[in-house]
Amino acid sequence: MKAIVVGAGIAGLVAARQLGLAGWDVEVLEKSQAPRPDGYMMDFFGPGVEASERIGLYPRLAEAAYHIQSADYVDTEGRTTCSIDYLRFSKLAGGKVLSLLRPDIEAAALAALADVPAGRVRVRYGARVVKARTDGDGVHVLVEDGLRQETGADVLIGADGIHSGVRAGVFGPERDYLRPLGMRAAAFIVTEPALNARFRGRFILTDTLNRMAGLYGIRQDEVAAFLVYRDAVSPGKEAATARQRLRSEFAGLGDAVERLLDLCPGHPYDDTVAQVVMPRWHTERTVLVGDACGAVSLLAGQGGSLAIAGAALLGDILGPVTRTRGIGGALARFEQQWRPVVEVAQKSGRRTAATFLPRNNTQRLLRRWVIRATRLPGVDQLVAHQILRSIAK
Ligand SMILES: Cc1cc2nc3c(=O)[nH]c(=O)nc-3n(C[C@H](O)[C@H](O)[C@H](O)COP(=O)(O)OP(=O)(O)OC[C@H]3O[C@@H](n4cnc5c(N)ncnc54)[C@H](O)[C@@H]3O)c2cc1C
Numbered sequence: 001m002k003a004i005v006v007g008a009g010i011a012g013l014v015a016a017r018q019l020g021l022a023g024w025d026v027e028v029l030e031k032s033q034a035p036r037p038d039g040y041m042m043d044f045f046g047p048g049v050e051a052s053e054r055i056g057l058y059p060r061l062a063e064a065a066y067h068i069q070s071a072d073y074v075d076t077e078g079r080t081t082c083s084i085d086y087l088r089f090s091k092l093a094g095g096k097v098l099s100l101l102r103p104d105i106e107a108a109a110l111a112a113l114a115d116v117p118a119g120r121v122r123v124r125y126g127a128r129v130v131k132a133r134t135d136g137d138g139v140h141v142l143v144e145d146g147l148r149q150e151t152g153a154d155v156l157i158g159a160d161g162i163h164s165g166v167r168a169g170v171f172g173p174e175r176d177y178l179r180p181l182g183m184r185a186a187a188f189i190v191t192e193p194a195l196n197a198r199f200r201g202r203f204i205l206t207d208t209l210n211r212m213a214g215l216y217g218i219r220q221d222e223v224a225a226f227l228v229y230r231d232a233v234s235p236g237k238e239a240a241t242a243r244q245r246l247r248s249e250f251a252g253l254g255d256a257v258e259r260l261l262d263l264c265p266g267h268p269y270d271d272t273v274a275q276v277v278m279p280r281w282h283t284e285r286t287v288l289v290g291d292a293c294g295a296v297s298l299l300a301g302q303g304g305s306l307a308i309a310g311a312a313l314l315g316d317i318l319g320p321v322t323r324t325r326g327i328g329g330a331l332a333r334f335e336q337q338w339r340p341v342v343e344v345a346q347k348s349g350r351r352t353a354a355t356f357l358p359r360n361n362t363q364r365l366l367r368r369w370v371i372r373a374t375r376l377p378g379v380d381q382l383v384a385h386q387i388l389r390s391i392a393k
Contacts, residue, residue, distance in 0.1 A: 001023075001024045001025070001154050001155075001321065001322060002024065002025040002026070002027070002152065002153040002154050002155075003015075003016075003019050003024055003025075003026045003027070003153055003154065003155045003156075003157055003318075004026075004027050004029065004132075004139050004141055004150055004153045004155070004156050004157070005026060005027070005028045005029070005157040005159055006029050006129045006132060006141070006156070006157065006158050006159060006160045006165070006166050007028075007029075007030060007158070007159040007160035007161060007164075007290075007292070008028050008029075008030035008032075008035070008106075008110070008123050008125070008159075009106060009159060009160075009161055009290065009291075009307070010102075010105050010106055010109055010290065010304055010307040010308060010311070011159040011289045011290025011291070011292070011307040011308075011310060011311045012028055012030070012157070012159030012160070012289075012290070012311070013028070013106065013109035013110055013112075013113065013123075013311075014055070014057070014109050014307070014308050014311035014312055014315070015157055015159060015289055015311035015314050015315055016028045016113070016121045016123070017055075017109065017112055017113050017115065017116055017121065017315070018055060018311065018312055018314070018315020018316070018319060019121075019315050019318060019319055020113070020116035020117075020120040020121040021115065021116055021315070021319070022315060022318075022319025022320065023120075023319075024120070024319065025120060026120065026121045026122070027122050027124065027150065027153070028121065028122065028123040028124065029124055029127040029128075029129050029141065029143060029150075030123060030124065030125050030126075030127060031126070031127065031128035031129070031144075032125060032126070033125055033126045034125050035103065035106055035107060035110060035125075036103060036106070037103050037189070038102075038103065038187065038188065038189065038268075038269050039101050039102030039103040039104075039106075039187065039189070039224070039269075040101070040102055040187035040224060040226045040269075040298075041066065041068075041099055041100070041101055041203065041214075041216055041218075041224055041226065042099070042100050042101070042102055042105070042301075042303075042304045043097055043098075043099060043301050044061065044065075044097065044098040044099070044100050044105070044304060044305055045094075045096060045097040045098070045301075045302070045305060046302050046305045046306070046309075046345075047302075047305055047306060047309035047341060048302070048304065048305025048306065048307070048308040048309045049096045049098075049305065050309070051308050051309035051312040051313070052308050052309075052312075054312065055312050055315075056112070056115070057108060057109065057112050057308065060108035060111060060112060061098055061100060061105065061108050062098060063108075064100060064101075064104040064105070064107070064108055065098040065099055065100055066099045066100070066101070066216075066218065067099070067201065068086050068099045068201060068202070068203050068216070069085075069086055069087070069201055069202065070083045070084060070085055070086055070202060070203070071083065071084040071086065071202075071203040071204075071205060072202055072203070072204055072205070073205050073206070073207035073368070073371070074204055074205070074206060074207060074254075075206075075207055076206070076208070076252070076253055076254045077254070078254060078256075081207045081368055082207070082367075082368045082371040082372050083371070084371055086099075099203075100304070101218065101224065102304065105304055105308075109308075110123070127143045127144070128143065128144040129141055129142070129143055129144075129160070129165060129166070130142050130143070130144050130165070131169060132156055132158070132165070132166050132169050132170070132286075133156075133169060133170060134155075134156050134170070134283065134284070134285035134286050137151070137152075138151060138152050138153055138154060138285070139151065139152070139153040139154070139155065139156040139285065139286075141153075141156070154285065154324055154327060155285055155286070155287065155318065155327055155331075156170075156285060156286045156287075157286075157287055157288075157289060157314070158170070158286065158287070158288040158289070158292045158293075159288075159289050159290050159292060159311070160292055161290070161291045161292060161295075162178070162271070162274065162276060162291040162292070162295045164276075164288065164291075164292035164293075166286065166288065166292065167276075167278070167288055167292050167293065170283060170286050171278065171280070171288075177276050177277060177278045178272075178274050178275075178276060179274055179275045179276070179277050180231060180272050180273070180274045181273045181274055181275065181297055181299060181349070181350070181353045182230065182231055182232075182273075182353065183228055183229065183230060183231050183272075183273040183353070183356070183357065184228070184229055184230075184231045184270060184271065184272055184273060185226070185227065185228045185269075185270075185271065185273050185298055186225075186226075186227040186228075186229075186242065186246055186268050186269060186270040186271075187224070187225065187226050187227070187268065187269045188224075188225055188264055188265055188268035188269065189218070189222050189223070189224050189225070190222065190223055190225065190260060190263035190264070190265075191221055191222050191223075191263075192221070192222070192223050192259065192260075192263060193220075193221035195215065195217065195223045195256055195259060195260070196217035196218070196219075196220070196221045196222060196223050197217065198217070198256070199215050199216055199217040199223060199256075200216075200217035200218075201217070202216065202217075203215075203216045204216065204256070206253050206254070206257065207364065207367075207368070208253065209357070209358055209359065209360065209361070209364060210229065210230050210357050210358075210359060211227070211228065211229040211230070211249060211250060211253075211357065212227070212228045212229075212356075212357060213225065213226070213227050213250055213253055213257045213260070214226035214227070214228075215256060215257075215260060223260065225260045225264075227246060227249075227250060228273070228298075228356070228357060229249045229250070229357075230357065231272055231273070241266065241267070242267060242268055242270035243264050243265070243266055243267070243268065245270070246261060246264060246268070246270065247261050247264070273297050273298060273299065273353075274295065274297060275295050275296060275297050275346050275349060275350070276291065276292065276293060276294060276295040277346065278293055278294075280335070281293040281294070281335045281339070282328075282331035282332065282334070282335050283331075284327065284328040284331075285327055285328070287314065287318075287331045287334065287335075289307075289310050289311050289314050290303075290306075290307040290310060290311065291303060291307065293342075294306065294310070294338075294339075294342035294346070296342065296345040296346050296348075296349045297346075297349045297353075299349040299350075299352040299353050299356055300345045300346065300348050300349030300352065302345050306341070306342060306345060309341070310338050310341075310342070313334060313337060313338055314334050314338075317330050317333050317334045317337075318330045318331070318334065355367065
């Protein structure tokens with residue numbers, strides 16, 4: 001059996017590995033020239049933990065993890081207003097929370113392809129898929145240069161992220177499925193030894209209205225930046241490039257943020273914060289996985305975790321299929337089992353959208369109060385979040 005996977009992100013690589021281990025021949029087509037180095041720090045917990053333990057990926061992830069002690073909200077003078085204790089957060093999540101950079105998860109999934117017998121999974125970088133469809137004869141995929149046409153595979157797996165082209169080609173245009181949550185998020189990594197020394201081991205978040213900057217020191221001398229702001233152009237803040245937009249949206253947040261913005265690359269990651277909601281994720285020979293069909297958004301804090309768990313489940317269900325006519329049923333079972341898990345996380349992400357960026361001082365004070373309350377014995381985060389949501393309505 002042969003699969004073509006579009007996208008070598010977390011979901012695509014894990015799906016490819018699991019199918020390769022089950023004996024499938026897998027071609028992964030990735031538009032980037034090499035693994036993408038850009039990324040942000042992610043909390044890794046929930047279904048991806050159990051799944052990565054089951055498929056043997058967890059040790060590689062644990063090795064790449066950062067040890068963050070706290071997430072500290074600070075005012076523009078750099079004074080801490082409230083803190084989230086990661087040890088406590090980790091205990092509430094059953095002791096299994098890893099702090100991982102997105103590119104490190106991807107690198108771990110790529111390295112884990114070494115577990116598959118040589119030649120069974122091939123990852124082709126610099127291969128942008130411009131057309132993909134399936135019919136009775138199999139999978140037809142056209143790669144950008146127009147010279148390469150892949151045919152003859154049994155299954156097409158769209159693991160090409162929130163703006164999936166496979167989804168657009170097979171299921172319909174993006175506007176039918178993308179649900180924006182009213183914010184944008186940007187992320188980039190800069191080399192800045194002084195800031196690295198200041199923020200290593202601490203996740204710093206600005207305690208600000210309508211926008212939030214996050215920074216953390218990584219590796220030897222780098223700092224990862226994460227910026228979230230409202231998805232509306234503020235009067236006088238129209239900008240030609242993402243870098244200019246970030247400069248004007250995040251002006252006046254103190255010296256550390258100013259320095260980050262000075263070093264911001266010309267084209268940082270900067271995208272709308274959105275979910276993907278679709279009535280159906282598969283056809284007879286095509287299936288979507290990861291953000292392509294069920295993006296939960298950064299507000300749910302579980303997209304990477306769900307990308308691994310969903311791809312692993314797809315491998316479990318599709319892997320044993322040995323005849324073309326068994327594919328449709330397997331894809332239906334995958335969707336039936338996985339959709340409820342994704343929907344729960346999406347609901348949680350939508351609820352968080354109401355309070356993630358406080359709109360006024362009252363909401364900000366409430367957030368501080370809730371975060372402080374989570375440090376009290378007997379008050380867990382769930383209770384605290386419920387209180388916050390009910391007050392914020
Ligand atoms: C700022 C931010 C913070 C986040 N924080 C967290 C967090 O704390 N915890 C968490 O679990 N999740 C978090 N997430 C979500 C998480 O990063 C995603 O859910 C996860 O990476 C999705 O993986 P994926 O493999 O489905 O898609 P992607 O990572 O988007 O991978 C898709 C791949 O497909 C490739 N591709 C696209 N189009 C084509 C094409 N036409 N041809 C070939 N290749 C193509 C892309 O280049 C890419 O490599 C966050 C996301 C953002 C943006």
